Amino acid sequence: MAFIVNRKKLTLAEKLYLPAIFSGLAITWKHMKRALFGKGIITMQYPEEKWDKHLPEWYRGAPTLVKDETGRERCVACQLCEFICPPRAITIEPMEIPDGSHWRKVEKKPRAFDIDMARCIYCGLCEEVCPEQAIFLRKDYSITGLSRDQMVNHKDKLYEMGGVMNGLVIKWNEKK
Amino acid sequence: MQLTLFWFFSLLMIGFGAGVVVLRNPVACALSLVASFLALAALFVTLDAYFIAIIQVLVTAGAVMVLFLFIIMLLNLKAEERRRVKLSAMLGGGLIVGCFLELLSSTLSTSPLFSQPLPPLTEPVHSDVAMIGLTLFHSFNLPFQVIGVLLLVATIGVVLLSRQTLK
């Protein structure tokens, strides 16, 4: 159905444009005056000033591996993350936990755990799929390197970035 | 100095004038014409006729030729570039130009008016703009007004003709 929009009849002041132009100029002037004294500027001076404090709780940064409170590697090298990773950024080489170790019953741990950050798309599927809650996306961003090799995070680096995560998984504890 | 400048700008003007005829690309022709007009303006400047020179640039180079160029660009004439030069046409054209030059030179050399140098111009009382204004509005006031009316009529005619709903 055709519907005719009734245009508002403009007053003379509105037809002349001029009042609107001057009020616009007044607004920009106000902003400029405020910004000139450093107030209201929303620019972040990036390399000196980082996002860190402003990142939300749920931010998905670089994936990392974590240890539990006793210092045990949580990863059991089940390789689920390697399978689910859409860009195939994760490569895991499992090894058996040797006899006599305190955590022998866990049976497996990764010998090597590489995440190629040049391929990672920060989707967080690895974190979602991990049955041991061993891999987490932390808040690290702006990951750079001068070569492809430098872009690969090895196991040591991943643990260093991940740190310790308390609680959550208690199935390997003594009491159970 | 003035003679050197005269020859320089005359040659420039004739060279670009020839370019208008010789060049195949219509835009290049139009631009040659503009350059020719600019050289003509420079010739006026060497004669101390600043006002005429500036009006030459303002009206012909700045307004008329811009419109020409506008139309040429919009039409995008490609046919002109493809057209081949005919020898007979060139010879005919050359003949006419030669005849005209011969006529001109013979008239100039035989006319008694140009055999002795002209008397020097009287010192102007006002600047050239004021002189032109005085001449236009004192000596030629009626023709000037008539031309004004003529232009107005022409303008109204164009506006009428270019309206779509002409009944």
Added chain:
Amino acid sequence: MDDFSNFISHFFSPAAWTFLKTLGERLMSPIGFLIWTTFLKSTILLGIILGLVSYTVYAERRVSALIQDRLGPNRVGWQGLLQPIADAAKLLLKENFTPKNANYFYFRLAPKLVMIPPILVLGVLPFGSSLFGVQMTIASINVGAIYVLAISSISVYGIVLAGWASNSKYPFLGGIRSTSQMISYELSLALSIVPIFMVVGSLNLNTIVQYQVEQGWMIAPFWPQGMNWHALLHPAAAWQAIAAGMSLRHLLLWIPLIISFFIFFVSMFAETNRLPFDLPEAEQELIGGYHTEYSSMGFALFFLGEYTAMISGAGVITTLFLGGWSLPFIPDGSHGWVWGLINIGAFFAKIIALLFVFIWVRWTLPRFRYDQLMKLGWYFFFELAIVNIFLTALILTYVK
């Protein structure tokens, strides 16, 4: 003086000394003096203007940033003051690319044609009163004001040619728009300043400035008896002079002059392709318009040409309406070289203030639609300018 020259002459061989002496005499002869002072004036003015151009680009970026609550370029040098140099280095080192189907000769010619006219305009602007007795105008010609209009009317060629020679649709559209826009606004530009010629009675820009020194600026003609140093020392006399100058004629003439300032100012925006009239290079619709296909120095020349046009446009507005180099209470350069320098400073300060307004308006107003632009030019400014001329003529004839 003779002792001094005798002393100096010992350091040269006789032949060299004769040569130097004749050179000196040649340089101080009227024509020699004219040549070298003109050369010096042009060089210095060009240097100042080109420096001003690069820093206008910088100012544009900083001011736009401040208006939008940002910071703008502040990394290269203190507060980013060396940014223009970095930009220039970047542009010079880029590849100067010519598209395959472009018309090479005209494609390369166009940027130069954009850069030349605004620099030519500077030739007639009185950028100062006088310094050591030398008039601070490169060429004081009798038709200075129409010269400015003529030169600005041929500045469209570079843009049109760039649009055509690129052989690409967006530049072509930009070129077409630019042609029609410039033709439309040239009319109101030229007609709007006719009242000034009628009031002053001359087309010489120096005379127009001198008139404003004596009678008050065109947009504020309030000190008809001359506002000089003397007036500041004797305020009572100055007030009397102002009161005497507040005649009906002066106040009535103020109306058409303000109207003509308004038309000229707005038309200058259109003529220099600045927002809100930047249709030829509308980034959002034409990807930059006529200079889409240019890179490196070709692009830089377009960019600098636009800003030079802005500066010379501001210079013309200053000369015609804002009293040129004059400031109230400041004498001209014939009273001492310090005053001469202050006059030059005043001229450039006014230009910089106007440039700020240009930038300020650009970052406030949205772009006009094409038909609105044409309507404004042909239906409003053109008629207003003509009526304004008649109004001025009436006032000049009937109000004494």
